[in-house]
Amino acid sequence: MLELVQSAKKATNKPQCGIPDQNFQRTDPLSSASASHTIGQKVFRRKRSLKTLFNRFKRARKTELASGSVLGLVFAKERLKWILMHEGYSSHLFPEEQRATLRLAFRLWSEVTPLEFEEVARVSEADIKLGFGTGRHFGCSQVFDGKDQELAHAWQHGDIHFDDDEHFTTNNSDQGISLLKVAVHEIGHVLGLPHIYRAGSVMQPNYSTVGSGAELDSQDRKAIQRLYGVCEGPFDTVFDWVREVKRPLGQPVAIFNTFFFRKGWYWMYENQNNRTRYGDPLVLSAGWSGLPLEGIDAALQIWTLAMEVTYFFKGTQYWKYDSKNERVFIEDSQGYRYPKHISQGFPGVPAPIDTAFFDQRDQHVYFFCNNLVMAFDVSSNHMAFGYPKKITEVFPAVVLGDHPNGNLDAAYFSYTHQAIFFFKGIYFWKVVDATDILNNPKLPFNGLLPKKRLSEQWLDICDVHSSMLIMK
Numbered sequence: 001m002l003e004l005v006q007s008a009k010k011a012t013n014k015p016q017c018g019i020p021d022q023n024f025q026r027t028d029p030l031s032s033a034s035a036s037h038t039i040g041q042k043v044f045r046r047k048r049s050l051k052t053l054f055n056r057f058k059r060a061r062k063t064e065l066a067s068g069s070v071l072g073l074v075f076a077k078e079r080l081k082w083i084l085m086h087e088g089y090s091s092h093l094f095p096e097e098q099r100a101t102l103r104l105a106f107r108l109w110s111e112v113t114p115l116e117f118e119e120v121a122r123v124s125e126a127d128i129k130l131g132f133g134t135g136r137h138f139g140c141s142q143v144f145d146g147k148d149q150e151l152a153h154a155w156q157h158g159d160i161h162f163d164d165d166e167h168f169t170t171n172n173s174d175q176g177i178s179l180l181k182v183a184v185h186e187i188g189h190v191l192g193l194p195h196i197y198r199a200g201s202v203m204q205p206n207y208s209t210v211g212s213g214a215e216l217d218s219q220d221r222k223a224i225q226r227l228y229g230v231c232e233g234p235f236d237t238v239f240d241w242v243r244e245v246k247r248p249l250g251q252p253v254a255i256f257n258t259f260f261f262r263k264g265w266y267w268m269y270e271n272q273n274n275r276t277r278y279g280d281p282l283v284l285s286a287g288w289s290g291l292p293l294e295g296i297d298a299a300l301q302i303w304t305l306a307m308e309v310t311y312f313f314k315g316t317q318y319w320k321y322d323s324k325n326e327r328v329f330i331e332d333s334q335g336y337r338y339p340k341h342i343s344q345g346f347p348g349v350p351a352p353i354d355t356a357f358f359d360q361r362d363q364h365v366y367f368f369c370n371n372l373v374m375a376f377d378v379s380s381n382h383m384a385f386g387y388p389k390k391i392t393e394v395f396p397a398v399v400l401g402d403h404p405n406g407n408l409d410a411a412y413f414s415y416t417h418q419a420i421f422f423f424k425g426i427y428f429w430k431v432v433d434a435t436d437i438l439n440n441p442k443l444p445f446n447g448l449l450p451k452k453r454l455s456e457q458w459l460d461i462c463d464v465h466s467s468m469l470i471m472k
């Protein structure tokens, strides 16, 4: 539940957030900030498997529930279905506005967890049923109180009710109550989160008029990930992409970001914030005009003082990308059309490839195919002498046996880390760089350091359900 507390008015004695009835608790409405904080910490320390939590709920005693120390229902599946009930539309907002806002609210949670939310057309299919009502509503035991005070409440088995006497808005105007904020909060409860008594959290018990967004902050993310886990690989390709942007009244500057592709979706990773861009993922076609809709094997940018070229590879073909106009080139300077065969542009390189990257150190492109690697000299357009070679020979394991061997998902040079990374499945290997060798001269040149989980280094690269597509 979310309550509107006006600055002049003290919080009332009413439950602020409830999961009423049915032997289930409402979180203590009047806990002081400090007491509640303790609750929060207790909850976060509680590390249980989904199943344990689930069972725990069935036999949970009332006292425990009332203390607020137990989380709400935790779903044991990752694909959850929701509906805005036919009889539950708000009478003050356009139907499509309501659904779009709820869709976005669900999407914000799926952007940081393995959960996916699918909007369905039939109530019988839905795990989470939402509706707007006034006073007595939907046979619910908790009666709404008219304008102000209680804005909405959530039930443990997945119902969310909004008080339609409130002035909900779906835009960022200062007037009214942001439906998005309230929905994000209530969905948090349905997913099992208690209140979080900390400025900036979407799970604060009182509606905050500060800020128009409803973005989950890092603590909200951690809280929900304790329940549902983090997002993992694999990815189709990963690459840093540098482009020049013109600053008003200034010199053009080169900026770069890391891009992750999976199926028909992509994420832009903001390395300085260690997170994906707000609102990602997007469909490939939204950002990479002219590319195949999915299944890109590799992306490659050759970025030197003399040239900038970006290529994408799929199957036996490749495309050249026009970074300035942000779409693929239709044809080359001689009028030959893209896509071209890989063997045309890169003689000797077998197709399809697994991945490729441009090595700034020797100005060669490295192509990977099964357990082989090919160094390709772009200035002479020839395979370097002695290639192809085994990946294990060119990039030996630092720890015996800890090596992807072949069939990489992606390899890329990270400008942020000034290092090369290999990706396969849910793991990555970092290639020994100059600093590593300074620290430990025994490390082999181009050695692969022991694997780590991708999710340890790149956070929250999460799928969303395709029914959320419409959001951008």
Ligand SMILES: [Ca+2]
Binding pocket: 144, 145, 146, 147, 148, 149, 150, 151, 163, 165, 166
């Ligand atoms: Ca109300």
Ligand SMILES: [Ca+2]
Binding pocket: 235, 236, 237, 296, 297, 298, 353, 354, 355, 408, 409, 410
């Ligand atoms: Ca690949």
Ligand SMILES: [Zn+2]
Binding pocket: 001, 002, 016, 017, 018, 185, 189, 195, 204, 205
């Ligand atoms: Zn609440």
Ligand SMILES: [Zn+2]
Binding pocket: 137, 140, 141, 142, 153, 161
């Ligand atoms: Zn209700």
